[in-house]
C-alpha cells in the first residue's frame with residue numbers, strides 16, 4: 291500500500307476513535323480523500339477515452355483486473371449508497387443530481403455482479419466526463435456528511451429496516467457476488483463504514499487504478515520509438531508510470547498536459563514539419579518553443595543537439611551510463627542549465 295496513504299489512514303483511524311481527537315481525525319480523512327481523488331483527477335484529465343475500458347490485467351485475481359471506469363463507478367456507487375441511503379436516509383446523489391443520465395450508465399448497482407467482458411462493455415458505455423462529475427459530487431456530499439458527524443454518531447448501528455431500505459432501492463444486485471454487501475454494511479456501525487467504504491475501499495481501488503494506468507503506459511510504449519520529439523528519452527524518464535510517451539495517445543508529459551489538445555508544442559511542431567524530432571530542425575539552436583521555453587531546460591536542447599550529431603542510439607547509451615553512475619530523476623540534475631556544459635557532459639560520457 292502507498293506509504294503516505296497508509297500512514298494517513300492509520301492516523302485517521304486512531305484519531306476518530308477518541309472523542310477529543312475525533313474532529314481532527316475527520317480532517318485527516320478528508321485530506322486523505324483529497325489526495326486520493328487527485329489521482330483520479332490526473333487520470334481523467336490526461337488519459338484518452340479508450341484507456342477507461344481497457345483491462346490490461348483481465349483474469350487476474352484482484353481489483354486491478356477491472357477497468358479504470360469500472361473502478362470509479364464502483365467506488366462512488368458504494369459510497370453514495372452507504373452515505374445517502376444507509377446513513378442519511380436521503381436520496382442518492384446519482385438520482386438527485388441527474389447523474390444517471392450524465393454518466394450514461396446502463397446500471398444503478400455497485401457493479402459487483404459484473405465479471406470479465408461485461409466489465410469492459412459496461413465501461414465502454416460510460417461517459418467518462420459525466421462519471422468524473424458524479425464521483426466528485428459523491429465525494430463532496432460525503433465530505434459534508436463526515437463534517438456533520440458527532441463522535442457519538444460513530445456507534446450508531448443499523449437495523450432490519452435499514453436492510454429492507456437497501457434491498458428496496460435495487461441499488462445492490464441480487465447476484466451472489468453483490469448481495470452480501472447489504473449484510474456487510476449493516477453489520478458495521480458508522481465508525482466501521484468510515485473505516486471501509488469511505489477510506490480503505492478508496493485506497494485499494496485507486497491503487498489498482500494506478501497499476502492499470504502504469505500497465506497501459508507500458509503497453510503504449512511497446513515498440514514505439516522512445517526518443518521524445520524534444521530530445522528527452524522516454525526510456526529514461528521519471529514519468530514513465532504516468533506517460534506513455536509523446537508518440538502515443540498516452541502523452542502526459544508536463545508540456546502536453548498544459549497545452550491545447552494535450553500535445554506538447556515540440557511534438558505539434560515536429561509533426562507539422564514532418565520531422566522525426568527537433569534534432570532535424572534548422573531552427574533548433576535558437577528555438578524557444580515548449581521544452582526550450584525556459585533556460586533551465588537547456589538540458590533537453592543539449593540532448594536534441596547531441597542526437598543531431600551522434601544519433602538516438604548514442605544518446606540512449608550515454609543516458610544508460612549516466613543512470614548507472616548517478617542517482618537522479620530529471621536529466622537537468624546532471625546536465626545543469628547551461629547548454630554548452632550540458633553538451634560537454636554528454637560528450638564526456640560517450
Ligand code: SF4
Pocket residue numbers: 518522523524525527528529530533534535536537541542543544
Ligand atoms: S514525459 Fe516526455 S520524455 Fe517522459 S515519457 Fe512522456 S514524452 Fe517521454
Ligand code: SF4
Pocket residue numbers: 555556559560563565567568571572573574577578579580
Ligand atoms: S521550431 Fe523548435 S519546436 Fe519546432 S521543430 Fe524546430 S526546434 Fe522543434
